[in-house]
Amino acid sequence: xxxxxxxxxxxxxxxxxxxxxxxxxxxxxxxxxxxxxxxxxxxxxxxxxxxxxxxxxxxxxxxxxxxxxxxxxxxxxxxxxxxxxxxxxxxxxxxxxxxxxxxxxxxxxxxxxxx
Amino acid sequence: xxxxxxxxxxxxxxxxxxxxxxxxxxxxxxxxxxxxxxxxxxxxxxxxxxxxxxxxxxxxxxxxxxxxxxxxxxxxxxxxxxxxxxxxxxxxxxxxxxxxxxxxxxxxxxxxx
Numbered sequence: 001x002x003x004x005x006x007x008x009x010x011x012x013x014x015x016x017x018x019x020x021x022x023x024x025x026x027x028x029x030x031x032x033x034x035x036x037x038x039x040x041x042x043x044x045x046x047x048x049x050x051x052x053x054x055x056x057x058x059x060x061x062x063x064x065x066x067x068x069x070x071x072x073x074x075x076x077x078x079x080x081x082x083x084x085x086x087x088x089x090x091x092x093x094x095x096x097x098x099x100x101x102x103x104x105x106x107x108x109x110x111x112x113x114x115x
Numbered sequence: 116x117x118x119x120x121x122x123x124x125x126x127x128x129x130x131x132x133x134x135x136x137x138x139x140x141x142x143x144x145x146x147x148x149x150x151x152x153x154x155x156x157x158x159x160x161x162x163x164x165x166x167x168x169x170x171x172x173x174x175x176x177x178x179x180x181x182x183x184x185x186x187x188x189x190x191x192x193x194x195x196x197x198x199x200x201x202x203x204x205x206x207x208x209x210x211x212x213x214x215x216x217x218x219x220x221x222x223x224x225x226x227x228x
Contacts, residue, residue: 004157034216043205044158044219090157101146101209102173103217105157
């Protein structure tokens with residue numbers, strides 16, 4: 001079984017400031033890691049994913065995330081946010097098997113970018 | 116355009132009145148899944164399908180049914196909806212590759228009175 005903890009339910013930040021959204025996971029097996037973004041009244045869009053290899057992963061819209069196996073973390077970062085980044089962000093994990101392939105999601109972090 | 120579509124997008128119904136939410140994908144994906152999203156809980160899987168005629172329960176299947184008669188369609192059926200099924204529902208699909216990147220539909224907001 002897997003679980004995902006997003007440590008902050010809301011993160012207010014000023015425009016052009018850096019931001020970090022934290023994600024920790026627990027799993028007894030190797031996992032794939034994802035960050036999804038949900039803009040108001042829209043579905044989920046994949047921001048980035050970690051499958052293997054380099055632990056620093058770059059995604060769309062200037063976001064990046066770093067996989068830390070020893071700390072079981074996958075924090076999302078952006079060096080300078082824009083108003084348009086206001087959205088809810090979900091961290092998710094999936095086991096590497098070919099079975100149920102369910103994504104286990106965290107409870108989400110609402111990023112509020114203020115002018 | 117590659118996409119997952121859901122209908123209806125919004126639905127208000129009453130307790131006990133059977134309803135179906137449709138989901139269709141045009142990417143020839145083998146895997147499809149339904150999730151529900153509730154505040155503070157993230158998304159939880161209801162049912163999934165590995166291919167045509169192959170379906171199985173997710174984490175919260177009670178009160179739901181699904182079918183997979185065609186590869187592109189994966190309807191979610193609530194035979195006797197109850198107020199605790201008021202939620203935002205997402206359909207997702209994924210190819211047969213090993214790493215499970217799932218593509219999500221726009222969501223269906225269901226209210227059961």
